[in-house]
Amino acid sequence: MQAYRLYYSPGACSLAVHIALEETGAPFELEQISVRRQDNHGAHYLAINPKARVPALAIPGEARVLTETPAILTYLARRHPQAGLLPPDDPLREARCQEWLAWLVGWVHGVGYGEFWRPGRFLGDASVHGAITAHGRTIIEAANAIIEAALGDGRAWAEPHGYSVVDPFLLVLYRWGHAIGLDMDRHAAWGAHASRVLARQATRRALESESR
Ligand SMILES: N[C@@H](CCC(=O)N[C@@H](CS)C(=O)NCC(=O)O)C(=O)O
Numbered sequence: 001m002q003a004y005r006l007y008y009s010p011g012a013c014s015l016a017v018h019i020a021l022e023e024t025g026a027p028f029e030l031e032q033i034s035v036r037r038q039d040n041h042g043a044h045y046l047a048i049n050p051k052a053r054v055p056a057l058a059i060p061g062e063a064r065v066l067t068e069t070p071a072i073l074t075y076l077a078r079r080h081p082q083a084g085l086l087p088p089d090d091p092l093r094e095a096r097c098q099e100w101l102a103w104l105v106g107w108v109h110g111v112g113y114g115e116f117w118r119p120g121r122f123l124g125d126a127s128v129h130g131a132i133t134a135h136g137r138t139i140i141e142a143a144n145a146i147i148e149a150a151l152g153d154g155r156a157w158a159e160p161h162g163y164s165v166v167d168p169f170l171l172v173l174y175r176w177g178h179a180i181g182l183d184m185d186r187h188a189a190w191g192a193h194a195s196r197v198l199a200r201q202a203t204r205r206a207l208e209s210e211s212r
Helices: 012-025 044-046 069-079 090-119 126-151 166-177 188-198 201-211
Strands: 005-008 028-032 056-058
Touching: 005 012, 012 069, 012 166, 012 201, 056 069, 090 126, 090 166, 126 166, 126 188, 126 201, 166 188, 188 201
Parallel strands: 005 028
Antiparallel strands: 005 056
8 A cells, every 4th residue: 555645743633643544554654844833834835735734644546635634534534444443334423423523623623722822813903812812712621621521421432432533633632731731630531531542552653753
């Protein structure tokens, strides 16, 4: 099999895709894109992904990169079913995973962390950026409480059937909570979940390679 190429940034949402790729066992290459220094807006990456975001996945034989984390995760799970990253042949169980992804990516990441880290994305007027950042933090904290309550019922993974593409995304958000200075120790069930994701070989390999 020819190798995938993942365009990523260390610790960004692309980490969830990186972990999923490791779970599949399929060959892949990495190309680091700096989202902080806005290098991704350079001509090289814009030609690859006009949306100028990571992750993007180059698929052998496919002219356009695949973008949008839920789409990439779903593709990898379905393309490599032996990895068990989505429940097989069960529309409701898959829909539950998509329900998580849509909310985590669209609301918690897109709006919560978007407002927190990039208030200028919402309004150009710098005088209101402080209020937008504070609003983003409120969204994140409310979402974190919902995640903790869901994981607090004793399940090992986001969906009770077993590990899925949702779990590495939850790890990304757990790390981001720490990164913005939230007291993540308040979320004991989520912390235990993060430890379980971190204990997987695929996660270890992805994190080790992103720290190099
Ligand atoms: N909806 C996209 C969001 C991707 C996204 O916002 N990625 C961030 C990193 S976590 C990024 O590339 N940020 C660069 C920027 O804002 O300039 C997805 O689900 O993949």
